[in-house]
Amino acid sequence: MKIKNDLFLRACKKEKVERTPIWIMRQAGRYLPQYRAVREKADFLTMCKTPELAAEVSIQPVDLIGVDAAIIFSDILVIPEAMGMHLEMHEGKGPIFHHPIRSEDDAKMLKDIDPTKDLKYVLDAVALTKKELKGRVPLIGFAGSPFTLLTYMVEGRGSKNFSEIKKLLYGNPKLAHSLLNKIAKAVAIYLSAKIEAGANAVQIFDTWGGILTPDDFREFSLNYISKIISELKRKDEPVIVFAKGVHYKLKKLSKCGADVIGLDWTMDLKSVREKIGKRVALQGNLDPTVLYADESKIREEAKKVLASYGKGSGHIFNLGHGILPDVNPENAKALVRIVKEESMIFHSKN
Amino acid sequence: MKIKNDLFLRACKKEKVERTPIWIMRQAGRYLPQYRAVREKADFLTMCKTPELAAEVSIQPVDLIGVDAAIIFSDILVIPEAMGMHLEMHEGKGPIFHHPIRSEDDAKMLKDIDPTKDLKYVLDAVALTKKELKGRVPLIGFAGSPFTLLTYMVEGRGSKNFSEIKKLLYGNPKLAHSLLNKIAKAVAIYLSAKIEAGANAVQIFDTWGGILTPDDFREFSLNYISKIISELKRKDEPVIVFAKGVHYKLKKLSKCGADVIGLDWTMDLKSVREKIGKRVALQGNLDPTVLYADESKIREEAKKVLASYGKGSGHIFNLGHGILPDVNPENAKALVRIVKEESMIFHSKN
Numbered sequence: 049m050k051i052k053n054d055l056f057l058r059a060c061k062k063e064k065v066e067r068t069p070i071w072i073m074r075q076a077g078r079y080l081p082q083y084r085a086v087r088e089k090a091d092f093l094t095m096c097k098t099p100e101l102a103a104e105v106s107i108q109p110v111d112l113i114g115v116d117a118a119i120i121f122s123d124i125l126v127i128p129e130a131m132g133m134h135l136e137m138h139e140g141k142g143p144i145f146h147h148p149i150r151s152e153d154d155a156k157m158l159k160d161i162d163p164t165k166d167l168k169y170v171l172d173a174v175a176l177t178k179k180e181l182k183g184r185v186p187l188i189g190f191a192g193s194p195f196t197l198l199t200y201m202v203e204g205r206g207s208k209n210f211s212e213i214k215k216l217l218y219g220n221p222k223l224a225h226s227l228l229n230k231i232a233k234a235v236a237i238y239l240s241a242k243i244e245a246g247a248n249a250v251q252i253f254d255t256w257g258g259i260l261t262p263d264d265f266r267e268f269s270l271n272y273i274s275k276i277i278s279e280l281k282r283k284d285e286p287v288i289v290f291a292k293g294v295h296y297k298l299k300k301l302s303k304c305g306a307d308v309i310g311l312d313w314t315m316d317l318k319s320v321r322e323k324i325g326k327r328v329a330l331q332g333n334l335d336p337t338v339l340y341a342d343e344s345k346i347r348e349e350a351k352k353v354l355a356s357y358g359k360g361s362g363h364i365f366n367l368g369h370g371i372l373p374d375v376n377p378e379n380a381k382a383l384v385r386i387v388k389e390e391s392m393i394f395h396s397k398n
Numbered sequence: 399m400k401i402k403n404d405l406f407l408r409a410c411k412k413e414k415v416e417r418t419p420i421w422i423m424r425q426a427g428r429y430l431p432q433y434r435a436v437r438e439k440a441d442f443l444t445m446c447k448t449p450e451l452a453a454e455v456s457i458q459p460v461d462l463i464g465v466d467a468a469i470i471f472s473d474i475l476v477i478p479e480a481m482g483m484h485l486e487m488h489e490g491k492g493p494i495f496h497h498p499i500r501s502e503d504d505a506k507m508l509k510d511i512d513p514t515k516d517l518k519y520v521l522d523a524v525a526l527t528k529k530e531l532k533g534r535v536p537l538i539g540f541a542g543s544p545f546t547l548l549t550y551m552v553e554g555r556g557s558k559n560f561s562e563i564k565k566l567l568y569g570n571p572k573l574a575h576s577l578l579n580k581i582a583k584a585v586a587i588y589l590s591a592k593i594e595a596g597a598n599a600v601q602i603f604d605t606w607g608g609i610l611t612p613d614d615f616r617e618f619s620l621n622y623i624s625k626i627i628s629e630l631k632r633k634d635e636p637v638i639v640f641a642k643g644v645h646y647k648l649k650k651l652s653k654c655g656a657d658v659i660g661l662d663w664t665m666d667l668k669s670v671r672e673k674i675g676k677r678v679a680l681q682g683n684l685d686p687t688v689l690y691a692d693e694s695k696i697r698e699e700a701k702k703v704l705a706s707y708g709k710g711s712g713h714i715f716n717l718g719h720g721i722l723p724d725v726n727p728e729n730a731k732a733l734v735r736i737v738k739e740e741s742m743i744f745h746s747k748n
Contacts, residue, residue: 209722214687218695261663261685263702295645296666313611316646335611337564345568352613372559 060286062362068391069116074370075109102173124192130166148204163241178246189247193254195269240281258293277305313368317356333368410636412712418741419466424720425459452523474542480516498554513591528596539597543604544581545619590631608643627655663718667706683718
């Protein structure tokens with residue numbers, strides 16, 4: 049099916065666009081009353097596992113906020129769960145694995161996955177969402193990076209100091225690499241299956257790569273991201289890598305095979321574009337808390353982001369991290385409208 | 399009193415040293431059984447407020463770990479407390495202000511401080527520690543940056559998204575600036591009084607500056623750090639600024655008046671030295687979790703840090719953040735020994 053609004057896909061490939069496309073990380077989420085209404089009927093994991101519900105909330109922000117891409121409602125931790133770990137989602141406390149991976153024996157419990165069986169519910173949700181979108185906007189699939197997934201699997205719950213994952217990296221790097229390899233393999237076939245099911249692009253979230261030193265980031269995170277991208281079965285579906293807090297190794301990051309690098313709000317778009325903008329498109333990077341402000345401040349800050357990237361294609365507007373649950377949806381809507389209005393002048397008409 | 403081991407002070411001023419000095423952020427802390435023994439007799443704030451106990455734990459790491467500087471045992475939140483806020487320290491949950499500052503009326507409750515009265519206990523602790531150190535090593539005093547203190551005062555407790563402080567910055571920047579001014583004034587006279595009481599150097603901790611965009615960091619944090627340094631009453635006592643997560647605006651940061659910039663473990667010492675190393679000395683930046691590893695890994699990583707800074711003076715070895723409470727003290731001791739051994743070759747003998 050031809051996609052009517054393909055601005056997002058064109059920007060990912062640095063093709064000419066009439067205006068800068070925008071979508072919002074966590075756009076299918078708790079800040080929307082319509083999302084909370086669905087969430088009242090089912091818990092988080094049930095929503096992930098029920099294609100009708102996942103499709104419903106994935107499409108909500110397209111209708112309600114006006115974004116230029118949908119992202120499938122799911123969670124990065126469905127992979128560890130499919131590998132055999134028992135996952136609990138706690139409102140407030142976040143995800144919990146009661147039996148985290150700490151030893152070689154723990155690691156042996158993890159099985160190889162077959163996404164068409166173990167994660168069929170995600171693929172069904174992708175197919176259904178795709179169908180219900182009727183080609184209005186592209187659909188993005190996603191996964192966590194191997195290092196980010198391993199961090200959750202080893203820590204078992206939210207962590208402040210990341211003691212357990214660091215103990216593994218420094219104490220038993222061989223086991224860490226073997227686990228990262230196994231997870232990378234799972235992520236590669238999972239994302240390939242998502243593309244096969246209809247995703248028009250995929251994003252890899254490296255939420256925790258930024259807790260590493262530059263050398264460790266390359267060794268334990270970036271290498272496995274590159275591996276996944278090289279193994280992906282795709283036609284021309286773009287790959288986005290969002291590595292929060294990774295302000296170093298930008299040149300290496302830009303060579304991982306991704307079409308787009310996502311940036312958090314502490315990065316200067318202009319100087320990153322100067323460094324790596326010839327090779328990749330850039331996504332980001334408004335501070336998510338700007339959406340707490342009034343419309344004039346939102347406009348001011350959105351214009352700063354647009355101006356920082358500057359003229360020409362290759363920019364996908366987004367927040368520098370997920371939208372916060374207590375943001376007024378009207379402000380998200382205003383941001384989308386503002387970016388549509390204000391970005392025209394950065395793209396030439398001919 | 400002449401200081402016998404003044405390596406730290408010389409390195410701060412980029413003077414010639416025989417080897418690289420080392421101290422460890424949070425070196426007077428829970429990882430030491432001898433600290434925990436004191437802590438069992440008194441709660442955290444009582445320890446801060448009892449000069450004999452504060453002096454005892456401040457000196458412990460000099461005796462037990464062999465560091466080249468002592469830092470006075472205290473907490474950055476004694477300033478908001480002295481300004482009139484009720485502070486509670488919870489093991490595990492961290493500090494809590496039950497009545498955070500959210501409005502102009504809340505702000506009016508904050509009084510100007512006179513450190514010689516309101517924080518006499520800190521000055522007494524500094525004087526006593528200084529006396530009991532008998533000139534063995536220098537004594538460092540410290541304070542939080544105005545932005546970091548304001549973040550705690552506004553959030554009221556640990557925060558993940560920093561929603562409340564950002565709402566203040568974006569919603570009422572005038573009030574934010576007025577509060578930052580008031581806090582900066584308090585920090586400047588507090589640090590001046592600490593120097594007067596005997597501190598040989600002071601460190602300003604900007605724990606939360608890194609949650610800001612580069613522009614906001616300059617506006618809401620760096621400006622006030624510069625203001626404090628320009629108002630400090632000091633002779634030749636060096637000033638260290640540690641701004642965790644601040645990987646941008648390095649040139650501006652190096653011009654804030656500080657003698658030393660402290661770096662977290664995500665920064666590349668070599669490239670930072672190239673950028674700003676002519677103007678300032680650098681402190682840091684071993685990943686604190688390396689102290690979970692065995693001695694050979696600790697040596698390998700410590701050597702990497704030393705080599706990254708390279709030859710010549712102007713480097714103070716430290717962790718890139720505070721030492722973690724579950725680190726084996728033997729590993730801290732090993733690190734200090736290793737740095738003393740391995741750093742000689744980076745300093746010429748003549």
